[in-house]
């Protein structure tokens with residue numbers, strides 16, 4: 224203890240008689256006392272002016288400056304000095320007078336030696352205690368100052384909550400970190416710093432009641448900055464929703480003896496907490512995480528993430544019994560670009576290409592950069608090889624298009640190797656290895672093409688280089704055909720029209736549905752020729768059925784955007800009608816909302832001209848696009864086809880019912896025909912009937928049928944529509 228070693232007490236003996244001084248000095252000679260003397264009041268004053276004394280032994284009667292006068296000066300200038308009055312006077316008045324003026328004790332001359340020794344000894348004890356006290360409080364003051372300094376300069380937010388969870392102390396950090404002035408928070412409940420969703424999760428930690436081992440230690444939570452606070456500290460700018468990630472240590476504060484005056488838990492005073500801002504650490508972690516899994520140049524997943532995606536895809540495919548396709552893509556002449564134009568152009572090229580390739584893929588597919596100019600595509604839900612080939616074809620056609628960098632057009636091609644899981648492997652290594660081998664086979668076969676890993680699959684591909692060439696050939700080889708799906712009157716089950724739906728009987732892949740090849744046909748422009756064929760074939764078919772006796776029958780044909788905006792679409796339709804000797808209203812064309820919206824003015828011009836020849840217009844998949852009354856009003860539209868999505872979700876989702884009701888009301892208001900697509904159940908039919916829908920198309924009545932079967936159905940329908948319905952539902 225620093226307080227135990229006390230220095231000697233400085234005593235000044237003041238008397239006008241030398242003998243008195245000497246006798247007192249002799250009696251008090253001890254190591255604890257440091258004795259000094261002054262002969263008379265004036266000399267005493269001079270000594271007091273120049274040094275400090277702890278105790279004065281003061282004679283009252285002195286000729287120059289007496290004891291009373293000196294007491295007055297002392298109480299004025301040195302009130303802390305203890306004074307023992309040593310005097311010949313012992314009247315009560317004199318004693319009281321002296322004590323009144325600040326003397327601490329009194330001894331009467333002549334005194335017994337013991338008396339003097341004891342009285343000084345008492346003064347010494349008092350002095351020693353006071354000294355200890357003074358030093359302790361000095362020490363406390365200093366250490367408190369130090370702690371406050373440490374706390375206020377701490378990089379952490381430090382707080383104390385009372386037993387109700389209200390702030391009673393916050394340090395200076397609160398302003399830069401959370402945007403609050405100290406005064407804003409004092410008295411507030413801590414929940415102002417938590418978002419509503421975090422309140423349940425984190426309240427417990429912030430207002431921790433436990434101590435010791437069970438206190439809150441290094442728990443990561445989020446605190447909310449003061450809303451709308453103008454940001455002073457840029458470091459906090461980036462955090463979404465003003466939430467700051469912090470690491471919290473907090474514990475309950477208890478009183479040893481419980482305090483009756485403080486309500487709540489026995490002895491519980493509140494919570495002491497230290498919150499460390501870890502936003503920098505968090506963003507660094509996020510960056511590191513991102514960099515660990517992405518290629519820095521293109522931002523695409525890297526090998527590590529690719530491995531993960533393949534693993535997940537393979538696992539899922541086992542469960543839901545689909546294929547996973549891994550496509551290994553290598554640019555054929557990228558090295559030339561790099562060598563001749565430099566790496567920075569090469570980098571820009573790769574970036575542009577990566578973006579373009581990504582745009583070909585669906586959500587859920589992965590495009591990863593595997594190495595320099597190598598990319599890997601993972602298709603986790605590949606339905607069949609035809610689909611995979613389509614994607615490969617699309618990727619190749621994107622690669623072939625020039626990339627413009629710094630004003631110059633750069634061309635490359637690519638080669639793709641394909642491995643399929645489960646057939647070609649079930650791990651990333653196997654699948655990549657096989658896709659890589661297949662990629663080299665594609666290069667060997669002349670580049671700019673794709674190649675499957677398995678021999679059997681390749682055998683199918685040697686005959687034709689691509690789906691695109693396949694489609695060209697499909698037209699020539701009569702591989703395209705049309706199926707017809709009836710549209711019937713809901714009440715009478717009378718067939719009012721047939722929708723022409725295109726199919727491709729592929730020599731290798733079997734029957735392909737339009738969604739599997741129409742996108743490619745559109746991309747390559749082949750849709751124009753194919754569409755023309757559909758129109759001519761449909762008109763030929765109507766003629767046949769009309770000749771058969773169904774004079775009223777109409778056929779509807781789907782047109783894609785490219786077809787509608789093609790220059791001579793009106794002439795194409797007119798010629799087809801003429802050739803089959805049909806009136807315009809024997810044909811209806813179906814367009815989706817998005818097709819119409821692509822170029823409204825052109826659409827309107829074309830449709831007006833078709834309408835003038837009697838051709839009807841239906842809006843297909845109605846309700847899924849931009850259902851704006853304004854444009855329907857301006858266009859010569861006759862029919863709205865309620866999208867099958869709404870019909871199928873009917874009764875499961877109230878919103879879909881109200882969409883249907885709104886479409887029905889709209890059709891009535893605009894005097895348009897209405898047909899519900901995709902009707903599969905009696906229940907849907909009943910409901911549509913009740914809602915006032917007049918026509919329907921769907922599996923409930925009939926699937927799309929080959930032309931022969933459609934003809935038979937038409938004939939039978941003429942005789943007994945109802946009977947057929949009952950049969951088809953039962954079958």
Ligand code: C2E
Pocket residue numbers: 708723724725736737738741754757781782783813843844867900901902903920921922923927
């Ligand atoms: P869409 O015009 O909306 O045709 C209706 C689709 O729904 C057809 O699919 C049909 O088979 C199917 N469908 C009919 N009733 C039901 C049912 O009750 N339940 C279910 N789940 N489906 C039903 P498909 O034949 O695969 O045709 C798909 C799309 O391809 C068509 O949609 C159409 O937009 C387009 N398409 C078909 N033929 C041609 C064509 O010749 N040219 C163009 N450009 N597009 C065509």
Ligand code: MG
Pocket residue numbers: 722781813843
């Ligand atoms: Mg249609």
Ligand code: MG
Pocket residue numbers: 843844864866867900
């Ligand atoms: Mg439709």
